[in-house]
Amino acid sequence: MACKRGALIVLEGVDKAGKTTQCKKLVKALELSGRPAEMMRFPDRSTTIGQLISAYLEKKSDLEDHTVHLLFSANRWELVPLMKKKLEQGTTLVVDRYAFSGVAFTSAKPGFCLDWCKSPDVGLPKPDLVMFLQLNPSEAAQRGQFGEERYENSVFQNRVQQRFEELMKDTSVNWKVIDASQSIDNVHTSIQDHSLNAINAAQETQLGTLWK
Numbered sequence: 001m002a003c004k005r006g007a008l009i010v011l012e013g014v015d016k017a018g019k020t021t022q023c024k025k026l027v028k029a030l031e032l033s034g035r036p037a038e039m040m041r042f043p044d045r046s047t048t049i050g051q052l053i054s055a056y057l058e059k060k061s062d063l064e065d066h067t068v069h070l071l072f073s074a075n076r077w078e079l080v081p082l083m084k085k086k087l088e089q090g091t092t093l094v095v096d097r098y099a100f101s102g103v104a105f106t107s108a109k110p111g112f113c114l115d116w117c118k119s120p121d122v123g124l125p126k127p128d129l130v131m132f133l134q135l136n137p138s139e140a141a142q143r144g145q146f147g148e149e150r151y152e153n154s155v156f157q158n159r160v161q162q163r164f165e166e167l168m169k170d171t172s173v174n175w176k177v178i179d180a181s182q183s184i185d186n187v188h189t190s191i192q193d194h195s196l197n198a199i200n201a202a203q204e205t206q207l208g209t210l211w212k
């Protein structure tokens with residue numbers, strides 16, 4: 001009998017909302033309960049494309065805005081074969097940022113619309129669940145290290161938040177908003193509940209395609 005596929009679960013939110021901490025906790029909890037799970041993150045800075053992006057984020061290099069947007073997207077596409085393989089093998093993928101960050105961050109720059117920003121990511125594997133960690137950007141700014149990388153300033157993060165709100169109006173995506181100002185454990189409990197539902201539902205459905 002073919003094994004049941006894993007779920008594609010994405011955590012999104014403004015910088016410092018706690019996505020990475022929560023992704024790690026979720027993977028650990030799923031594994032402890034006997035459900036194979038792995039964490040991925042975008043940008044994946046380990047690839048050649050990811051290194052270009054990383055240098056840009058660390059302000060060691062400058063890239064034209066359209067160009068860097070396409071590089072972020074290419075960085076997702078280059079990982080798609082691996083993602084599909086793992087999902088087919090029954091592994092649930094917990095992903096720290098995905099195409100939604102791509103669109104929210106670039107479209108927060110002057111002169112970019114949502115539609116243009118979405119287009120290179122049309123057709124990516126569609127997440128079974130996208131959890132948005134909601135945190136007031138001024139509260140996020142008070143959490144550690146804010147301000148070291150490109151984009152880490154409150155004015156820009158406010159615009160990013162507004163773009164995420166636009167994206168969350170799309171009911172073709174399974175969005176769940178999580179209050180990230182709660183304690184780490186309470187946030188984790190909500191995330192785990194939503195994830196278990198998504199994992200069960202994914203076993204009965206095929207992997208979809210994003211924005212198509």
Ligand code: TMP
Pocket residue numbers: 015042043057072073097098099101102103105106150151152
């Ligand atoms: P992180 O590695 O700390 O999550 O930071 C990555 C930064 O890159 C963050 O500011 C969001 C931004 N970003 C984009 O601009 N486009 C994208 O497609 C992704 C995934 C992230």
